[in-house]
Amino acid sequence: xxxPTRVKIVEVGPRDxxxxxxxxxxxxxxxxxxxxxxxxxxxxxxxxxxxxxKWVPQMATSTEVMAGIARRDGVIYSALTPNxxxxxxxxxxxxxxxxxxxxxxxxxxxxxxxxxxxxSIERFAPVAQAAKLHGLRLRGSISCTMGCPxxxxxxxxxxxxxxxxMRELGCDEIDIADTIxxxxxxxxxxxxxxxxxxxxxxxxxxxxxxxxxxxxxxxYASLEVGxxxxxxxxxGLGGCPYAKGATGNVxxxxxxxxxxxxxxxxxxxxxxxxxxxxxxxxxxxxxxVSRAGNALAAKRLG
Ligand code: HMG
Ligand code: MG
Numbered sequence: 001x002x003x004p005t006r007v008k009i010v011e012v013g014p015r016d017x018x019x020x021x022x023x024x025x026x027x028x029x030x031x032x033x034x035x036x037x038x039x040x041x042x043x044x045x046x047x048x049x050x051x052x053x054k055w056v057p058q059m060a061t062s063t064e065v066m067a068g069i070a071r072r073d074g075v076i077y078s079a080l081t082p083n084x085x086x087x088x089x090x091x092x093x094x095x096x097x098x099x100x101x102x103x104x105x106x107x108x109x110x111x112x113x114x115x116x117x118x119x120s121i122e123r124f125a126p127v128a129q130a131a132k133l134h135g136l137r138l139r140g141s142i143s144c145t146m147g148c149p150x151x152x153x154x155x156x157x158x159x160x161x162x163x164x165x166m167r168e169l170g171c172d173e174i175d176i177a178d179t180i181x182x183x184x185x186x187x188x189x190x191x192x193x194x195x196x197x198x199x200x201x202x203x204x205x206x207x208x209x210x211x212x213x214x215x216x217x218x219x220y221a222s223l224e225v226g227x228x229x230x231x232x233x234x235x236g237l238g239g240c241p242y243a244k245g246a247t248g249n250v251x252x253x254x255x256x257x258x259x260x261x262x263x264x265x266x267x268x269x270x271x272x273x274x275x276x277x278x279x280x281x282x283x284x285x286x287x288x289v290s291r292a293g294n295a296l297a298a299k300r301l302g
Pocket of ligand 2: 249
């Protein structure tokens with residue numbers, strides 16, 4: 001199959017990237033990061049998460065962050081909303097898109113959102129209805145589609161079942177997430193193709209954590225089967241607090257470098273993303289986890 005000529009990159013650094021940081025990061029720094037990302041050309045930025053602050057303290061500043069960003073026309077700022085409580089906060093904060101997040105693994109569902117998969121779908125139903133009522137975009141995220149830190153293997157049918165339930169809830173887009181980065185290219189193709197039996201492939205995205213260094217290969221494998229939406233985190237930040245040992249998402253700079261090389265348009269300025277990556281890494285006091293980002297930054301120094 002020929003590769004797509006254009007892809008959509010969803011920048012998840014401000015949410016997935018930062019949610020796992022132990023030190024509290026000020027709202028001002030998060031706002032500066034998001035504004036740098038929108039200036040770089042992203043049309044989709046996962047900016048906030050309206051979850052329990054007891055579960056994920058780092059995201060407690062979400063209302064402040066959403067109020068402080070310089071909104072750019074055409075940019076969709078999204079927020080995680082596990083229940084109606086979170087939805088209310090996201091609506092008040094003027095999120096453009098809300099994300100319900102479930103799992104293909106029962107064990108992970110319990111650890112991450114404290115309920116079974118079936119219960120989670122029941123909780124998501126009113127959120128989905130409210131999103132439609134208020135004209136917000138609705139995205140569904142499915143964790144552990146390539147494997148689970150608690151139960152191990154996850155079947156294709158379990159993934160397909162949650163995809164079908166998210167479709168029934170009216171999701172505009174569904175994320176196939178490799179939470180712990182264990183997937184490999186042929187597996188990813190099988191999962192994507194199975195998911196595509198339940199939901200249009202043009203509205204499926206690949207959300208790959210890079211724990212085992214497979215994320216770029218998995219993105220390429222996904223392109224080969226027609227996936228054209230990918231999530232990435234600037235500077236490779238991140239990890240899920242409820243997925244032990246899982247590292248960040250694939251670094252945005254690396255994905256953009258790959259796309260440039262393949263002649264696939266993203267509409268995003270890689271140089272500005274490198275700047276944003278170096279900015280947040282400097283703030284966190286460590287080197288960015290982006291091979292391309294660090295190489296490009298080093299090259300500038302001559
Ligand atoms: P629960 O304890 O079962 O919920 O948690 P509850 O309804 O019994 O409420 C308990 C307390 O939380 C109450 O407060 C509620 O008010 C409060 P208390 O009376 O004890 O003071 N509460 C909330 N507060 C703020 N915002 C809310 C909210 N809801 C309840 N929305 C719940 C259930 C889902 C809330 C909890 O488990 C939770 O917040 N989990 C969040 C987990 C999380 O954020 N994980 C990381 C994001 S997912 C991810 O990273 C994966 C992804 O990247 C894809 C991938 O890579 O796999 C998306
Ligand atoms: Mg994630």
